Every structure is written in structure tokens, then in C-alpha cells.
Amino acid sequence: MNKSKQMVIHDVLIIGSGPHALTLASLLCSNDWDPKSDVRHDSLFSTSTTKSQPSTETSSNKPNTSKMKRKKRVTDGQAMEVQHAKLTTSERTVCSPLSLRVVDTYGEWTALWESQFTALNIPHLRSHSLVHTDPLNKKALQEFALRCERSAELHSLPEQVYILDENAFFNDMRLGKKERKRLNISSGLKKSLSFSLPGTKLSVDFFKEQVERYKLDKVLLKGTVEHITPVKEDETEMKDENLKQEEENQSDVFKVSDAKRNGAGKTAKYFQVQLEDGTILRAYQVVMATGPTRAQMANIPSWVKSIGESYPEERLLHTVHLMHHLPNSKQKPRETNCVRDKDTFAPQVCEPGQRVMVIGGGLTSAHVISVALQQGASHVTWVMRKHLQLKQFDVGDVESLVGRYSHVEHGIKMDGQAYLRQFYNERSLHKRLAMIHQARKGGAVTPEAYIHLQPFIVNGQVDVKTYCQVSEASWCYRNQVWSLSLTTGEHWTGDKIWIATGCKLDVKQDPLLSEVMKEFPIQVIDGWPCITESLQWTEECPLYLMGQYAALQVGPHAVNLAGGQAASMRIAKDIIGRHQQKGGQAVELSGQKPKTEEYIQQMRGLFWL
The missing domain is CATH 3.50.50.60 (FAD/NAD(P)-binding domain)
Structure with missing residues (x-):
């Protein structure tokens, strides 16, 4: 054959x-x-x-006209759906x-x-x-x-959030000093199903x-x-003939590039x-x-690569490994025909009594801290390059997709739809990249995650260190502990380090x-x-x-x-x-x-x- x-x-x-x-x-x-x-x-x-x-x-070729009229009086999306219903198989x-x-x-x-x-x-x-x-x-x-x-299982947003930590605030350039310590959400939005956050199991x-x-x-x-x-x-x-014709038609401003000529005639x-x-x-x-989410894409700080001593791998990990824990755990019992309870798949973030450091200011870091506390960590040190930033959503300011008014930051409109229109109309990809950085503003924690950690921050079990980075780290084999120097001049001794710096x-x-x-x-x-x-x-x-x-x-x-x-x-x-x-x-x-x-x-x- x-x-x-x-x-x-x-x-x-x-x-x-x-x-x-x-x-x-x-x-x-x-x-x-x-x-x-x-x-x-x-x-x-x-x-x-x-x-x-x-x-x-399978819909009828002649939909009910009274229903169509009723739908047309509702939203644009519903009206467009009626047009969709008009399309028959032959059309x-x-x-x-x-x-x-x-x-x-x-x-x-x-x-x-x-x-x-x-x-x-x-x-x-x-x-x-x-x-x-x-x-x-x-x-x-x-x-x-x-x-x-x-x-x-459709979770409502918190009606009001107060910030107790002096290093944290809602990242919204429109808010005054007092308002930056508090977020109010109208009761109408709070009760809206559309404004709810779906549970993970759901x-x-x-x-x-x-x-x-x-x-x-x-x-x-x-x-x-x-x-x-x-x-x-x-x-x-x-393509040779096409290129020749194109060259004849092009003005001096739009010459066919050498790169195009060299790549001509090749397609996948x-x-x-x-x-x-x-x-x-x-x-x-x-x-x-x-x-x-691939392990090789994990963003590893330079000080990790400078550690001279050999150390147990489980004492310093990137959070990307947590994402792969459950599927890997499920594969092993399948291969051995064993049956295990789902709770046994949960990873061990730390052992009871351990002192833990979590590096990073995003939502993943907050979740790791929460799990560490549940598993009995005696103390958690939370290290981040900037301030503790609170945002309900990943993109834009706290109210950028909720509010209906526009504001401008560094020449960029930040009210959602106007922002997207400006982004898609922008021809310079360098400027688009700048707009992306401005909209995302780095890692941030949701108000709900912050509320959960507030009591631990207040009682000192979680120590938030903002505008801080690790400058040097060494592993003490005799005592089986980490010794870290921070850019603030402080030193930290502990048992386990989690790096929650995302992927590059x-x-x-x-x-x-x-x-x-x-x-x-x-x-x-x-x-x-x-x-x-x-x-x-x-x-x-x-x-x-x-x-x-x-x-x-x-x-x-x-x-x-x-x-x-x-x-x-x-x-x-x-x-x-x-x-x-x-x-x-x-x-x-x-x-x-x-x-x-x-x-x-x-x-x-x-x-x-």
C-alpha cells in the first residue's frame, strides 16, 4: 500500500x-x-x-412571530438569537x-x-x-x-471590605486615601446571579x-x-510570478523585503x-x-540558582508543582489498580510546626499561606516585591469593569469597553504591551482571600513583608533549616520555602x-x-x-x-x-x-x- x-x-x-x-x-x-x-x-x-x-x-423554518417580537424588545443578544433561529439547514x-x-x-x-x-x-x-x-x-x-x-454554589461578593494591613490597598487610582482602605459593593450587584462567582466543584x-x-x-x-x-x-x-507582480506594483515606500523574498515559496x-x-x-x-503551567516555564528567582549547598528538594518548591500533584497522584493508583480516597490526593504544603516562607504577591501565594496554616504551620512569612495589592478580578482596577465612568492612567482609558477599543485600534504592538502591563499591574489578591488571612495577620502568625526580596539563601545541613538574607536588612530562619512567582x-x-x-x-x-x-x-x-x-x-x-x-x-x-x-x-x-x-x-x- x-x-x-x-x-x-x-x-x-x-x-x-x-x-x-x-x-x-x-x-x-x-x-x-x-x-x-x-x-x-x-x-x-x-x-x-x-x-x-x-x-x-431541528428548529422550524418559520419561527413563531409573536415570540420573535417579544424577544426583539429585550436585549441585543436575544434579538440576535432570533435571527439565528431564522437560519434553516439549507441557508x-x-x-x-x-x-x-x-x-x-x-x-x-x-x-x-x-x-x-x-x-x-x-x-x-x-x-x-x-x-x-x-x-x-x-x-x-x-x-x-x-x-x-x-x-x-454561586458565591456573592463581600458587601464591604476593610483593610487592616498598612501595606495593602485597593489598586484604584481614582480612589481617595480613605476609600482606598474600603471597598463597597452595591447590594443590587451583590445579589445578582451574573455578578456571582461560581464554586470550583460547580x-x-x-x-x-x-x-x-x-x-x-x-x-x-x-x-x-x-x-x-x-x-x-x-x-x-x-509564487515567483506573484512576487514579480507585487514588486512592480509597490511604491518606493513599500518595497518587498529581502526577508519576504528569502521566505517566499515556503508554507507549512x-x-x-x-x-x-x-x-x-x-x-x-x-x-x-x-x-x-509547565514546570520548565516556572519563574525561578536568581538567588535560587546561587545556592551553593545541596538541599532537600521538598524544602524549596515552586507552586507550579502543586498544579500537577493531583493528576500525578491519580495516575499511580490506576497503574497499580488501587483505590484511594480523594482526600489522600491533597498535597502537603508543610508539616505541623514548620516555619514557612511564601514568596510572591498574587492570589496563589495567598492560597498557599491559607493551606499552610490549615496544615499546622507555626508561622508564615509573606514576602513580595511591591505592596499587597487587592483586586477582585485579574485585570484592571477594582471597579474598572463595574463602574460606568471612565478614567485615564498614563494616557490609557481604564473603563473596560473604552480600554478594549483603544487597545484594538492601537497599531503599535509595543504600545499594546505597555497597555497590557498597565491593565494587569502584577499579582494581586482578592478581597475574599484577604479577609480570610486578616486574623492571622493581626495576631502575627502571618508576617507581611512588602517591598522586600531575598538577596541570599543558604541551607544549614546540621540544623536542617534555611538561612535567608533579605533586601530590607533582615534575616529569616525557617524550614520551608514556597516560590509563587508565576511562570515566565x-x-x-x-x-x-x-x-x-x-x-x-x-x-x-x-x-x-x-x-x-x-x-x-x-x-x-x-x-x-x-x-x-x-x-x-x-x-x-x-x-x-x-x-x-x-x-x-x-x-x-x-x-x-x-x-x-x-x-x-x-x-x-x-x-x-x-x-x-x-x-x-x-x-x-x-x-x-
């Missing part, structure tokens, strides 16, 4: 099975979403209670189904999320209930909670229900990706993805949705992307890849990026669930367009919105008021 006939090439391979991958896979497997229709950007924001599932259209684009595969180290959807929830005893998500993984129903998570009689069960509804278990493979190799197709002859025909066990998967399009973003240092970067070099700004608006590596290389790697196009929300929604819409639209084009179908979209407004619509999960 011919070798080429034996070779199986999938249309799409998604690497990773987290929430972003789940959103994209659901969209690609659904027949209810048509990127050519006028509602292509609003499906995420439909308020329908109908089931969203990968099945053929939609008929296309052969995509061949989709998803590969993940643990072979389970959202395994790392569940592991992180368990390891850090996280009670609820940081995102509100309208930001989730279902791409076709804005209120799917709320409806799931109500249908399962679990609305009690969220995990929602993910599992979505996997079952879209039949996504059948596309998931267990395996760890080691290499992604683009197999190039030489199209030099075909497909990708070879090699797994750890030697298995080779092939796909025409690959999506990287791994997230910054540098596409040039990512081993999975090394061969792609070699064959299709792109511009990189401080580790951030300059990809296309469709989140593609280049037009000639259909490798798509999700999460933080897509931030220069999606915005500062790229790593969050809202960013996963937006990225999924862009990628799915491009992949389906390519698939239709490959099948000889026209892919031009009529009545297409301007790009900026389209991208804002994709982020509307953030604007729930």
Missing part, C-alpha cells in the same frame, strides 16, 4: 485540554455556530435556555465535519484546573458566572446551577457536563508533546507532532492551548516552539510573539496560539476565561474558513463588522451589567 495513503492527517490538533481548549473544541464540534452568519460574534452571548450541542438543525453552509484530535498529558479534560482547585483549596473562581467555557450560551453556567439546584462539574454534551471524550488522547515540526511545501514556482503543508512515547500525530492545523513568558525559550521559530521566524517583543489577528503564527504557518501567548492580539484578558472565549471565536472562524475553502466553498462574509467592533463583541462576557 502507498505510504501516503497510510498516513493519517487530521484537520486540527489541539495541544492541551484546559478551559480554553474546551471552549474551542466545543465550537469546532458544534453545528449550531455559523461563522458566515450575521450572528457569528454573538453566539457566545446568547441568553437562550435551549441546549447547545453538536447536532443538526447554512454545509461542510464536511472537521477531523479533530486533542492531546493532553493526563488524558482528562481540565485536569490541571481541578488539580489546582484541590491543591490550594480554592473555594470559587475569580471570573464571574457569565464567563465560562460554553461557546453558544452566555447563561449556560447559571442555567446549569439552577437546573441542578446548586445556585447556593465549575468542574459544568466542564464535565459540557464534555459529555459535545461528545468530546472521543477526541481526547493521552500523551505529552515533545516536538512540533512543520513540514514545508515548496511553492516557489507558483502540515505538522508532525511527536509525543514522549514516540507516537507521531499529523495535522494540517495545530492549536497550542497549554497555558503557562518567552516564546523563544519554549522548547515546543523551537522548530516552528526556526522554520518560520517572527518578531518577538520581550518574549511575547507577534502573531496575526487570527492568532496564527504566520499566514504561511497555521499554528494557532491561545492564552498568554495571544495577548498582543486578544488583550490583557487573554489568559483568563474571557480571553479563551474571544480566542476561540477568532481561531474557529479562521479554521472553518480554511476548511470551507479547501472544500471549494466561498468564504466571503457579507455585512462584516469592523474588526475592532468584532473583537469587542467577542469580549462581551466582561460587560455583564
